[in-house]
Amino acid sequence: MPEPTRILVVDDDADMRALLVDELRQEGYEVTEASDGAEAVLACRGQTFDVILMDKNMPGPSGLDLIPGFRRASPASRILMMTAFGDVSSYVEAAERGASDYLFKPFRMDEMKLAIRRALGLESAAPG
Amino acid sequence: MTHLTTRLVILLAALLMAVTGAYDYHHLVQERDRAITQAGEDVRVFAETLAVAIRKNVRRSGTTTELQGLLDGILARPGLMLVAVFDPGGRVVVSTAVPDVRPPAVDAAIDTALRRREPASFTLPTGSPQLRVIRPFRWLDDRTAAVEVRQSLADIEQDFTRSRKDVIVSRLVVLLLFVVSIVAVTRWSIARPVRALIRGARAIAEGDLSQRIDVTRSDEVGELAREFSRMAASLSTARQALLAESEARLGLEREVHQAQRLAAVGMLAAEVAHEIGTPLNVISGRAEILDRILAADLPGRRHLDVILRQTERITAIIRALLDYTRPRRPARRPEAVVPLLARVADVLAGRDRAKGVRLRLDLPWDLPFVLGDAEQLQQLFLNLLTNAFDASPAGAEVRVSAGPTPVLPEEGRVGIVRGKADEPSLPIHIVDTGPGMDAERLAHVFEPFFSTKKLGRGTGLGLPIVEEIVRAHGGSVEMLSIPGHGTEVIVRLPLALGEEAPSAARGVAAQEVRGR
Numbered sequence: 001m002p003e004p005t006r007i008l009v010v011d012d013d014a015d016m017r018a019l020l021v022d023e024l025r026q027e028g029y030e031v032t033e034a035s036d037g038a039e040a041v042l043a044c045r046g047q048t049f050d051v052i053l054m055d056k057n058m059p060g061p062s063g064l065d066l067i068p069g070f071r072r073a074s075p076a077s078r079i080l081m082m083t084a085f086g087d088v089s090s091y092v093e094a095a096e097r098g099a100s101d102y103l104f105k106p107f108r109m110d111e112m113k114l115a116i117r118r119a120l121g122l123e124s125a126a127p128g
Numbered sequence: 129m130t131h132l133t134t135r136l137v138i139l140l141a142a143l144l145m146a147v148t149g150a151y152d153y154h155h156l157v158q159e160r161d162r163a164i165t166q167a168g169e170d171v172r173v174f175a176e177t178l179a180v181a182i183r184k185n186v187r188r189s190g191t192t193t194e195l196q197g198l199l200d201g202i203l204a205r206p207g208l209m210l211v212a213v214f215d216p217g218g219r220v221v222v223s224t225a226v227p228d229v230r231p232p233a234v235d236a237a238i239d240t241a242l243r244r245r246e247p248a249s250f251t252l253p254t255g256s257p258q259l260r261v262i263r264p265f266r267w268l269d270d271r272t273a274a275v276e277v278r279q280s281l282a283d284i285e286q287d288f289t290r291s292r293k294d295v296i297v298s299r300l301v302v303l304l305l306f307v308v309s310i311v312a313v314t315r316w317s318i319a320r321p322v323r324a325l326i327r328g329a330r331a332i333a334e335g336d337l338s339q340r341i342d343v344t345r346s347d348e349v350g351e352l353a354r355e356f357s358r359m360a361a362s363l364s365t366a367r368q369a370l371l372a373e374s375e376a377r378l379g380l381e382r383e384v385h386q387a388q389r390l391a392a393v394g395m396l397a398a399e400v401a402h403e404i405g406t407p408l409n410v411i412s413g414r415a416e417i418l419d420r421i422l423a424a425d426l427p428g429r430r431h432l433d434v435i436l437r438q439t440e441r442i443t444a445i446i447r448a449l450l451d452y453t454r455p456r457r458p459a460r461r462p463e464a465v466v467p468l469l470a471r472v473a474d475v476l477a478g479r480d481r482a483k484g485v486r487l488r489l490d491l492p493w494d495l496p497f498v499l500g501d502a503e504q505l506q507q508l509f510l511n512l513l514t515n516a517f518d519a520s521p522a523g524a525e526v527r528v529s530a531g532p533t534p535v536l537p538e539e540g541r542v543g544i545v546r547g548k549a550d551e552p553s554l555p556i557h558i559v560d561t562g563p564g565m566d567a568e569r570l571a572h573v574f575e576p577f578f579s580t581k582k583l584g585r586g587t588g589l590g591l592p593i594v595e596e597i598v599r600a601h602g603g604s605v606e607m608l609s610i611p612g613h614g615t616e617v618i619v620r621l622p623l624a625l626g627e628e629a630p631s632a633a634r635g636v637a638a639q640e641v642r643g644r
Contacts, residue, residue, distance in 0.1 A: 013406045019413040084402035105405030106443055109416045
């Protein structure tokens with residue numbers, strides 16, 4: 001039995017978070033959820049995540065601000081940012097800070113799952 | 129002016145006429161007097177000749193009977209009125225006279241002449257002027273007799289009167305001709321062109337600058353007309369230049385306004401997309417799950433299909449809106465900053481916002497070129513300068529400069545940076561002396577719809593747009609403020625390297641950039 005793939009979902013919107021958690025668990029991932037930066041940092045202590053799926057806009061430190069911390073704490077984690085579409089400038093900034101991919105809300109569940117698989121190196125990085 | 133000249137000329141002419149007239153009159157009077165003296169002389173000679181003839185006749189014949197014959201026909205002499213011979217006793221011996229003349233009689237003058245044997249002559253002014261000459265002579269018995277001759281002076285007086293009238297009339301005629309010709313000449317040579325000038329000036333005052341004065345003369349009036357035409361031409365040119373300038377300014381302002389509006393809509397759309405992105409995602413995500421797990425032949429399926437279709441539709445609408453309003457990628461070319469700023473300053477000067485705030489550009493003309501989109505850079509500077517103007521108290525100065533270090537002193541200064549400038553870059557500082565902002569306020573200035581301005585004044589999008597533009601240009605915007613002292617905005621724009629910017633200026637800019 002291989003190690004289950006661990007995913008951390010960070011979003012301040014409870015419904016959005018629940019949707020992502022439901023969908024990812026359905027896919028067989030081990031999912032931990034956090035509603036803000038502080039909870040996310042807390043969750044990172046003690047275990048390593050393969051993928052961190054994080055909203056950009058949150059109260060307190062934004063997703064962008066959290067990236068460097070995660071990069072230091074768990075360099076192996078792939079970081080996926082979520083934000084409203086049209087927000088191209090923060091896409092560039094996120095990439096600069098070390099996010100591996102970006103999802104523009106609203107995205108389809110298939111899109112999200114594909115991005116996760118890509119981040120895990122299970123799919124070709126070339127867009128489908 | 130022409131009226132004054134005409135009046136002066138006429139007055140002088142009248143004076144001249146009066147003087148020459150007086151001289152001529154005096155001359156006439158002298159002439160008359162000379163004529164009267166001459167006539168007196170003639171009459172005296174005549175009287176003497178007559179006296180000699182009478183004496184000889186009386187001596188020869190011893191009687192007076194032949195004397196009447198002597199006097200016959202004597203009245204044919206022009207102007208002679210009366211001839212009478214008095215004997216020593218004072219009696220009239222013979223006489224002849226023209227009709228209507230008082231008959232001769234002894235009077236004091238004849239009596240004196242008879243007694244003293246002295247000739248006498250008088251001018252009688254009464255009625256028609258006449259000359260009376262009494263000539264005594266020796267009678268037969270050696271006693272004294274006298275001959276009286278009266279000569280009319282009416283001819284001379286008539287001549288004089290006629291000449292006087294001639295002088296006056298001729299002077300008046302000359303004066304009249306003079307006045308008429310002066311008036312005509314003035315009217316032709318001055319009044320007419322001056323009237324044309326007045327018409328032209330009036331037309332220009334009413335805004336018709338196509339007026340030219342058609343006067344082809346080489347005198348002062350012609351020169352005046354030519355100057356006038358030249359003035360009208362240069363006025364017309366100046367007005368056209370002004371018109372073109374204000375049209376260009378209006379065009380730029382319209383362009384900037386349109387860009388601002390589009391950017392505002394874009395910002396708003398982005399904000400909306402941001403806010404509804406998550407809830408929409410929740411709905412569509414849940415619907416997708418339902419779609420997957422519900423049986424295909426479930427009776428309620430069509431409701432789910434509608435939800436899926438409609439969420440897709442909302443997504444498409446927002447995407448289309450964002451595509452429409454997304455700021456276009458900047459067309460970056462080497463641009464000189466100073467002309468851009470000058471154009472923006474022009475736009476600002478045309479607005480009421482200026483309120484006496486002065487703009488000082490402390491920039492050398494040979495600043496190195498930056499790599500940018502002229503239109504977007506104008507928008508950037510317009511937003512920043514508008515903010516600076518709005519923050520400034522009346523009569524204050526907004527300063528624009530270039531340099532590696534901030535203008536505001538470090539003490540008490542708070543700051544915020546957006547974007548990251550590609551090196552090497554040109555830092556432009558815009559400094560106002562407004563109220564400034566504290567750290568808390570400063571932290572929000574780049575958020576859309578955050579405005580410190582009075583309601584209805586700011587859109588709350590000026591600085592977010594500035595941020596968008598500098599990011600799209602690979603530049604940065606830094607905002608420094610000291611509460612109570614003022615605010616400084618530093619925009620860093622990438623230099624256009626290897627372009628036609630003067631090498632010396634580029635060297636200086638490179639130093640400045642390294643100095644940061």
